[in-house]
Amino acid sequence: MKNFALIWIFCWLLSPHWAHAQRDLEGLVYDVVTKQRLGEVYVKNLRTQEAIYNNSRGEFKIQVLPGDRLQFRKLGYNADTVEINNQVALIINLKETIKQIQTVHIYGRRNPDDVRDELKRDYKKAYDIAAPKELLSVGMGGAGLSIDALYNMVSKEAKNARRFTQFLDKLHRENIVDYYFTPELVRNLLGLEGEQLKVFMRLFRPTYDFIASNDHYQLVKYIKSKYEIFKLHPNLRPLRELPDIKLDVNKEK
Template identity: 45%
Template sequence: MRTTIYILSFCLSMSLPFVVQAQELIQGIVFDKETKQRIGKVIITNLNQQTEFYNNVRGEFKISPNPGDVLVASRDGFNSDTVVFDQQSVILFNLKRSIIYISEVNVVARKSPEEILKQEKESFNKAYRLADPGSLFSVGQTGAGLSISSIYNLLSKEGRNARRLTEIIERNYQENFVDYRFSPDLVNNITGLEGDMLRRFMSNYRPSYEFTRAANQYELSQYIKSKYILFKLNPNLRHLPALPVIKMDVNN
């Protein structure tokens, strides 16, 4: 009986360090692999113990793993990272972004499309006044009547020419807006294309003004990536340009 007690005591004394070790809280931190900044709201999963929890906003967490436990850190927008616990004093996860966001770069020396449009409106102020005849009716001391100046602006050759000019300015603004967002620098950063291949890609897959106006930076980047996949299938393919819309003015 006494021998049995000695054996049990010996077994308990040998297993105690492992029990204590299993209950010890180990600190950990989650980093962005590229920027080295800490990442919060990451799910930490212990696959062996079937437990999971979030780290804090500073990217830190505490966990009680057993030696050999497989730990996984995961978050939307990042590839998961896996660590096998081998009695490290600190557990470090490094998550790599699965989606690359490219921020817009504002070049100080380059005017925005809005600035160019504003400048042209100021330069051609008279044309804009003639292009917009205003209300055809006027109210005077003798009552309501037709506005002679508005009718003149609407029907005169000078008024028609002014409207043509403002339409050209508006089209130029739309083209400048597409150029501003769908820039060679942006396409080069995403695709790596340069020189003639870059110019060919941008000519073949130039987005419309409506899409460029509505799309955010991520959507525009995804558009370029999808078109680049098509471009790589046949880089020498040249798209025919769209037929121009011709407006006939029979009164001129």
Template identity: 45%
Template sequence: MSKNILFVLLAICSITSAYSQQNMEGIVVDATTKQRIATVRITNTTSKRLIFNNSRGEFQLFATPGDTLIAEREGFHSDTLVYIDQKVLIFSLKRSVIYIPEVKVSARKSPEELYKQAQEDYKRAFGLAKPGSAFSVGPTGAGLNINTIYNLLSKEAKNARRLTKLLEAEYQQNVIDSKYTPDLVRNYTGLSGDELKRFMQEYRPSYYFIIASDEYELMEYIKNKYKLFKLNPNLRHLPELPKINIDVSK
């Protein structure tokens, strides 16, 4: 008789345990990007069951209220949660290394390539802008190079020199743009949209700073400027006054 009672009690316990266990659904996401993460190991430390989620970041597992669940994946810090009565289990894993957003590589030319192309396109202008020595050496000795003097005085040569200055200025801006990029600034500030554009315009570094600084110095520059930006995001700096060269010899 006692054996029958014991059997009934065990059966009741088994049925109760089966009904208390829930087949739960869940998902694992990146805490930073909110994108789904696959091949995550999920362990129910109470029941000692272990599963892996699928390629879409989804999983199913049995859990009883009070069970402790742990999600683990290489390159991420583990995340722990206790199942109570959640409808969906959501693990949010933080990367254990610094996250750098994916940068799409395009066939954009480097500043040096663009400048060299401009030199080819405006070869005559560069030739006029650098006419050479004003003196020439002929059979009778040193003398004035008439062609060079003409080039120096001609309107075409003045326009050519103006053009080369513009091209050199454009080259410098391209160098800045190649390092001071929206992706880089967004990564260190979290700004986007109009705020990102406004920040990049207000705190655009100079060409000479860009060529003299390394990646760490540029990162510190952006972070320090962002501290100023947060104090007053709507602040507008006055543009620098134009430089005026006065020829006192005239």
């Protein structure tokens, strides 16, 4: 009976079901010219519609099956699509494009990438502490767990550093939206001024995902389509932000 079970398991492992089981595929994304790693790259499995962003070190991990197609997009770069066969890992090289929005519609604003690089220099220690460390270390005595990496996972300093860098990453994405979705652009397209312009900007501010995955033409099309809604509801106003209410749940009565 035991031998029969072992034979059944062996056959199942060799079956097409196992051979085509979904797996995690890891990879890196580089700038094809500078050879620098690229972060904030949008990675999408076109079959499953699963989408992720890679990390600041250019690394990504996503589930795939043979035959799947992965799409890679980053603001300011040509998109690339790769078909998955039996690759153990992927190396993706993206080519920078001409930033049409920047050359035509940007008026004296600092490039968000320059701002982010400056923040990384100013807060280098926080980024160094927040960076993931290898859990396994290899030395003269063989492989073992890295005490420094374990400490970095659980220490209060490391947790605070990760929260801080995550906040800066979120701020960077908001800066990118502001960089392209500008009052000057909306004013030139729609002729709005004053309070109407402010209301439109708040009501129809696009998301970072939209800005990162679309070009200037799509942004203009988006703004004009939202203006049709705005004209139908001229008195529409953004909801007021609710105040933060802090409750002391540990307070004893």
